[in-house]
Amino acid sequence: MIKIKNVEKVFNRNTVNEKRAIDNLSLEITKGEFVTIIGSNGAGKTTLLNLIAGTYIPDKGKIIIDDEDITTLPEYKRAKYLGRIFQDPLMGTAGSMTIEENLAMAELRGKRRGLGWGVKKSKRSFYRELLKSLGLGLEERLSDPVFLLSGGQRQSITLLMATLSMPKLLLLDEHTTSLDPKTAQKVIELTDKIVKENKLTTIMVTHNMQQAISYGNRMIMLHEGKIKFDVSGDEKQKLTVEEVVKKFGTELTDETLLSASVSR
Amino acid sequence: MGILSQLLSVIPISLEQGFAYALVALGILVSFRILAFPDLTVDGSFALGGAVAARLIIAGYHPLVGIIMAIICGFLAGTATGFLNTKLKINSLLAGILVMTILYSVNLRVMGRANIPLLTVKTIFTPFEEMQISRYIPIIIFFFLVTFASKIILDLFFRTQIGMAMRATGDNEQMIITLGVNTDRITVLGLGISNALIALSGALIAQDQGFSDAGMGIGMIVAGLASIIIGEALIRKKSVGWLTFAAVTGSVVYRLFISIGLRLGLAPTDLKMATGLMVIIALGLPAIRKEKEGKLHLRGV
Numbered sequence: 001m002i003k004i005k006n007v008e009k010v011f012n013r014n015t016v017n018e019k020r021a022i023d024n025l026s027l028e029i030t031k032g033e034f035v036t037i038i039g040s041n042g043a044g045k046t047t048l049l050n051l052i053a054g055t056y057i058p059d060k061g062k063i064i065i066d067d068e069d070i071t072t073l074p075e076y077k078r079a080k081y082l083g084r085i086f087q088d089p090l091m092g093t094a095g096s097m098t099i100e101e102n103l104a105m106a107e108l109r110g111k112r113r114g115l116g117w118g119v120k121k122s123k124r125s126f127y128r129e130l131l132k133s134l135g136l137g138l139e140e141r142l143s144d145p146v147f148l149l150s151g152g153q154r155q156s157i158t159l160l161m162a163t164l165s166m167p168k169l170l171l172l173d174e175h176t177t178s179l180d181p182k183t184a185q186k187v188i189e190l191t192d193k194i195v196k197e198n199k200l201t202t203i204m205v206t207h208n209m210q211q212a213i214s215y216g217n218r219m220i221m222l223h224e225g226k227i228k229f230d231v232s233g234d235e236k237q238k239l240t241v242e243e244v245v246k247k248f249g250t251e252l253t254d255e256t257l258l259s260a261s262v263s264r
Numbered sequence: 265m266g267i268l269s270q271l272l273s274v275i276p277i278s279l280e281q282g283f284a285y286a287l288v289a290l291g292i293l294v295s296f297r298i299l300a301f302p303d304l305t306v307d308g309s310f311a312l313g314g315a316v317a318a319r320l321i322i323a324g325y326h327p328l329v330g331i332i333m334a335i336i337c338g339f340l341a342g343t344a345t346g347f348l349n350t351k352l353k354i355n356s357l358l359a360g361i362l363v364m365t366i367l368y369s370v371n372l373r374v375m376g377r378a379n380i381p382l383l384t385v386k387t388i389f390t391p392f393e394e395m396q397i398s399r400y401i402p403i404i405i406f407f408f409l410v411t412f413a414s415k416i417i418l419d420l421f422f423r424t425q426i427g428m429a430m431r432a433t434g435d436n437e438q439m440i441i442t443l444g445v446n447t448d449r450i451t452v453l454g455l456g457i458s459n460a461l462i463a464l465s466g467a468l469i470a471q472d473q474g475f476s477d478a479g480m481g482i483g484m485i486v487a488g489l490a491s492i493i494i495g496e497a498l499i500r501k502k503s504v505g506w507l508t509f510a511a512v513t514g515s516v517v518y519r520l521f522i523s524i525g526l527r528l529g530l531a532p533t534d535l536k537m538a539t540g541l542m543v544i545i546a547l548g549l550p551a552i553r554k555e556k557e558g559k560l561h562l563r564g565v
Contacts, residue, residue, distance in 0.1 A: 053442070074446075075441050076441045076447070079442060079444025079445075080444060082442070083442075084442045090436075091438055092439055093436070094439060094440070095435060096431070096502065097435065105428055105429065105432060105440065105443055108444075109443045110444035111444070113425035113445065114424070114425055116424060117424060117425075118424055118428035119428075145502070161443075
């Protein structure tokens, strides 16, 4: 489905601040896989997502989706393949626009936009059903501007938007980190439900090791821009936080990561 | 004449100018508010509209031809600024200043001199001047209709797929990029629409005041911003239809302030200073009150 071949990304090359964010990394993800990516700060998790999404262009290597080379394709042209959710819950929606306008824009992901009405009345009942599935009571608030909603509500809508047009690949960039623990749990469960129901190929970057272990069917640990650990199938199901910490404790210096694992 | 009747007598001129300059306010609304792009092309594109229309009218073309050409030229001026910003990656403020400065020379070239009088030629307003009623009535109605037609067209446009993508570009550019919109193209289009409206205003006002002048655009951007700020202070609803309505209302109220100020002894030479101070106070108040809200959100600065 997606092939990443010998990709390299270096920031501030030839300066004292040179940072090899992604170092000759290769990775192949097959259709329907739900991959969680974990690693300490600066391991290259978000850079990897940015390379796949087109925010950055790699210095070396290739990125291929379904046999199409997208290595240098501009970000907006990748939209037809990708759905993406950011860490900041405000990033996924346009706050001054209404819930139904945001949903309608997401429905046109990667399609040609013209002078037809942005929100079609006939779609309203469909949007209502979708919002009902969130269980947040938003189905009665279709024409409310999104800035009135809480971070968790906005992130839930972003999740609906990302999946509305069934992307080939869903990218989740620590999308529960900025939410309070209760809301974060709700959003992650909703994510899991949506991904499973639609068999979406998904890459989820997370800081939280418990999350990385509990969800998905493959886990990858990044360290200094390289894949340190890649586990899937039964082996992944049996994995525990203690085991990972024991194995990689010396490299997992990141405090958030450790506290998240120790608290269990 | 009592003070009250003196003040009442400024209403017709305020309505006329308020609706005429409301097109500038609508244009600035599209760039500053909707696209969050601080476009300084305005002063140049307003005079460009006047210059193009005046030159074509004295060359014998129908005033409508002059107006349509002015709209097209304004659109092109806006896309030039957009191109400098999105393709050549020049800072948004600088891109606008560059095009504005270039337009000053262009406008002199178009007119062939610094000033073209239009009092003796047939303009779009000539039929109204010949009517047997006060000239204010038909002219106010004319500007009202043009402005409200523009407002309605803008409102409808912002409900289309492209229009919604434009609003999202100003609101959350990263989000609409991930939904597959080329925001560079949307920015260029939006600046084109904005400056087309502004040039239309310049073309109509040149004919209304009876001349086109190379310097007629100076201060237009600040006046337009003042109109928008006044409008938003009066009308707090934020949906697009209300924003355009607020811009038009703000323009009329702003012109009313100006006319009253002039009647009360404000020197015409101090007008731009007074307007500038008004905008500074309106934009600075949130900072003085240590509020976070209310600041203009702008891209590319």
